Amino acid sequence: MHYFLQDDPCLPARSSLMELLALCERRGLSANELLSGTSLFAADLHKPNARLSPRQLDKVIQRASRINYGDSLPLLLASATLYQQDLPLGKLLLQQKNLGKALACLYFFRQQLQPLVSLSVLCHQGRLSLYFSDSIGLAPLHQFTIEHSISLLLVLFSHYGLDANSCRQQVRIELCRPAPALLHDYRHHWPADIHFMQRHNRLSFPLAFLQQPGSTATTKEVLWLCRLQRHYSPSGMGLLSYSRRFLQRCLPVQPTPEQLANELGLSPAQLKRLLRQHHSHFSQLLDEARQQHALQLMLKPKQSNRQLASELGYSDEHNFRRAFKRWTGLQPSAIKDWFLI
């Protein structure tokens, strides 16, 4: 399997759900209430290879968010996940030599913790930017996973000894969502410069953070356990991120919907229906793929707009400029400022 859909039972329950259930249980919301209507049962979830589908997880999360701490739930869950006693990946992440190694581990084993996050990493002028995009087309779940991943990163930062003040000055978080009524919860859990209502979901921080030293413990056994755990984690990625990656690889030749359908093993009509189910369509995916590709290309030194336009499969420079303005709100020439903020 290379990609999964909203209803495929692909997420391991142990890593994605059990901590959430425990957290809610301590706040007076029982597992049965949380799981009602999802055709999941608390007793089954304890089995080591119990799985659930993204749609089921989405339902559980929406129900959990209805209690009044809705907004800060992903923030609470991040440290609960990382400091979970029986999660080898948590131990592995916390015992690396430096923060850079820990983040590399997180990236390598991300399917175990965050199979639903579609991540692209860009590095420019001494800053690392992580972009999060939707992989499965479920808006509440998408929002939740993004905030959960950002919280995971910030918990790691503080574990590796970065104090809140230097984080507040140097870490920048941009979220597409509107600002919540009370911001203090975010500011308490996220020592960073937070902006809402942005065009992208991204987190950026200085590369120098990666040198932050950690522990000296040996991690061989934990690493081995993590490798074993890979059997339980989903092997593919969400339909949307899989399609986006395929389209990006096709550039500069502009791929057709038929090619994508062929790659996914579907008929064009099936593809169209599936994408509609995932709240997306072909031209939107192509646009997002171009956007990703454009940002990557612009990291290389000195390319004219005409070269970029042809590499992205645009017919002329003008079209490229207009698309770029739509993505970032800036002219292509101002891209440097955009990376530097």
Added chain:
Amino acid sequence: MWRLHQIKLALTSLSLVIGAWLAVWLGQPKPAAIIDWFDVLGEGTTLLVCLGWLLLIVSRRPKSQVTNWLFLGCSLLTFSYLLDVLDEFFRYPEHLRLMSWLESIPAPFGMLALTLGVLGWLKEQRVIERQLQSREQVLREHQWIDPLTQLYSAAYLQALLQREQAAQQQLNLLVLDLKGFSHYNRQHGVAAGDTLLRHLSELSLSLLRPADVLCRFAGDRFVALLPATGTTAAELLALHLKHQLDKHLTTGAAVQLQYAVLPVSPSERIDAIFTRIEQVRFQPSQPSPVTQPA
């Protein structure tokens, strides 16, 4: 909740069954032509509503004297209304007065018991309100209660501050924070951290005065609103709180309570106050005299 009331439920069902059985055994069924269906509808609805009350009491009330009165009242009424409905379908012999007694005598007693129950309930509510006073002042919004500590959250603090400021009150805020809480979480797991927060909130509630309101601001930060308290008195209260909490929290030296007193003037904007709470500088921690080695 209903498991607490099993015996009462069994007795009620038994009496209802006996009543119905007596009606069937003693009475002659009426022919369908003379049954008054309007009566059946009206009395049936009353019976159903009464049964609904009974179920609500059983499913929502804890075991208590008040519950017993409410339950007794409702079950007597249910019994009487059941016979009332049944006598639309059965005709009893003229010389037998038993069924009409059974039908009319329980109803007034049931009403009486219900009234006693409601009176007790009101009294109970008054006591609970007094018990709640440190958790809330005059505002009540159940959706703002933090589910972990059962304290009010920052949204409530905001509303309360707005109210106090409208009344031009000078007041002091006491900010409490746990130093080393994230380290504690890391070592003992988040479940232990949650328990610690719960203990902390319970203990601080018992130490604060009845007029103070304690809210959970965010994470391990709590804010107590101290009305009509001077800064010196607030500092003293905070110091007392710290000593007592350090003595009673069983976490050892790993976690320490730190505090700060923030005077708030009536003209200050709420978001400015919130920013001050977020960036507050705590009193330098001194070893408390209780834990100091002799």
